[in-house]
Amino acid sequence: MTNTTESATDQEQPLAIPAARAAGCPFDPPPALRALGERTRLARVRLFDGSTPWLVTRHADQRALLADPRISSDITRPGFPSSVPVQQARIGFIFMDDPEHARLRRMVTAPFTLRRVAALRPAVQKIVDDLVDELLAGPRPVDLVQAFALPVPSLVICELLGVPYADHDFFQVHSAVLINRETTLEERREASDRLFGYLERLVGDKLDHPGDDLLSGLAVRVSDGELTREEAAQIGVLMLVAGHETTANMIALGTLALLEHPDQLALLQQSDDPGLVASAVEELLRYLDITHNGRRRVALADIEIAGQVIRAGEGVVLANDIADRDPDVFPDPDRLDLRRDTRRHLAFGFGVHQCLGQQLARMELQVVYGTLYRRIPTLRLATTLDQIPFKHDGSVYGVYELPVTW
Numbered sequence: 039m040t041n042t043t044e045s046a047t048d049q050e051q052p053l054a055i056p057a058a059r060a061a062g063c064p065f066d067p068p069p070a071l072r073a074l075g076e077r078t079r080l081a082r083v084r085l086f087d088g089s090t091p092w093l094v095t096r097h098a099d100q101r102a103l104l105a106d107p108r109i110s111s112d113i114t115r116p117g118f119p120s121s122v123p124v125q126q127a128r129i130g131f132i133f134m135d136d137p138e139h140a141r142l143r144r145m146v147t148a149p150f151t152l153r154r155v156a157a158l159r160p161a162v163q164k165i166v167d168d169l170v171d172e173l174l175a176g177p178r179p180v181d182l183v184q185a186f187a188l189p190v191p192s193l194v195i196c197e198l199l200g201v202p203y204a205d206h207d208f209f210q211v212h213s214a215v216l217i218n219r220e221t222t223l224e225e226r227r228e229a230s231d232r233l234f235g236y237l238e239r240l241v242g243d244k245l246d247h248p249g250d251d252l253l254s255g256l257a258v259r260v261s262d263g264e265l266t267r268e269e270a271a272q273i274g275v276l277m278l279v280a281g282h283e284t285t286a287n288m289i290a291l292g293t294l295a296l297l298e299h300p301d302q303l304a305l306l307q308q309s310d311d312p313g314l315v316a317s318a319v320e321e322l323l324r325y326l327d328i329t330h331n332g333r334r335r336v337a338l339a340d341i342e343i344a345g346q347v348i349r350a351g352e353g354v355v356l357a358n359d360i361a362d363r364d365p366d367v368f369p370d371p372d373r374l375d376l377r378r379d380t381r382r383h384l385a386f387g388f389g390v391h392q393c394l395g396q397q398l399a400r401m402e403l404q405v406v407y408g409t410l411y412r413r414i415p416t417l418r419l420a421t422t423l424d425q426i427p428f429k430h431d432g433s434v435y436g437v438y439e440l441p442v443t444w
Contacts, residue, residue, distance in 0.1 A: 091353030119353030200251025287436030
């Protein structure tokens with residue numbers, strides 16, 4: 039791979055992102071993006087609004103920038119390379135910088151520690167086992183997304199937050215609107231407002247009737263004056279949406295990838311080694327890297343990288359999907375290898391904004407990947423790969439439906 043840069047004048051036309059995936063290759067990054075990454079470490083790209091931020095292609099450069107305090111996550115700053123028109127009214131802490139980001143994030147870290155997540159594993163195992171029982175007792179074929187992939191993380195995050203699972207249709211529908219790039223600003227605003235109103239009412243309920251859940255903990259902070267009710271509700275929206283959408287898509291898309299790689303699926307079916315299951319989770323996270331819009335940042339100061347200066351105020355897009363296919367870090371990167379050492383993947387990001395819920399997501403995926411294929415060893419697609427509806431329009435990649443049988 040080369041170490042050059044391409045400016046807007048070097049390229050005939052900056053590549054428009056997100057770029058299209060190749061037909062028949064749904065698990066691989068877009069070919070045009072891959073080709074750009076093979077030519078250069080840094081290049082101009084074009085967004086929906088005509089702006090041309092820098093795209094960073096290499097794994098090492100992305101890690102360095104994600105750890106650099108001169109790079110901002112503040113979506114309200116001029117030059118921030120948003121993937122869609124921005125609604126400015128309410129911004130979650132993932133789109134803030136320290137110290138405000140750190141202040142709000144600290145208030146919700148406790149439930150996501152390794153110890154607390156480990157204590158949840160038996161409950162998650164029961165959720166998975168019960169849902170597999172329902173699959174086995176139900177009709178075939180079945181859509182694995184609706185019958186399994188969505189319910190698992192939705193049940194878990196509802197229990198953790200203190201959100202009634204009976205409301206899952208409501209929050210799943212509105213979450214899907216928020217992460218779809220093709221919805222209008224008005225549609226996203228309405229979905230955001232409805233989710234916010236829902237969580238604000240729940241926070242109010244917790245103020246009057248606290249329980250042993252995350253929203254009740256936030257309500258206590260509201261009572262103590264550490265948080266406003268609006269801040270607590272916005273944190274709740276973030277936790278609820280992120281807590282089920284990404285994991286649900288990893289369950290379904292990971293299952294499809296394994297069904298298309300039967301040699302790798304057989305490793306999970308034939309082993310009860312938790313180390314192999316943990317390795318499989320990390321490799322599927324690397325291989326699929328479902329947050330495929332790239333991580334978006336804006337420079338606060340001039341930063342030199344790859345012989346080029348990113349100027350203060352310029353947008354930066356870190357293409358994590360091709361960074362996790364960087365051959366300098368992952369030999370033979372396009373091969374799915376569940377025994378691979380993938381500890382340096384960027385699926386959860388890096389630096390102070392690294393995914394808060396990563397340990398919970400890992401545990402949920404370990405339980406799913408360690409259970410589903412062993413309990414249903416004849417699981418197979420009930421259609422052909424070319425008939426699967428992929429989420430090419432989403433900021434989180436996955437499938438809308440996954441018809442399976444056994």
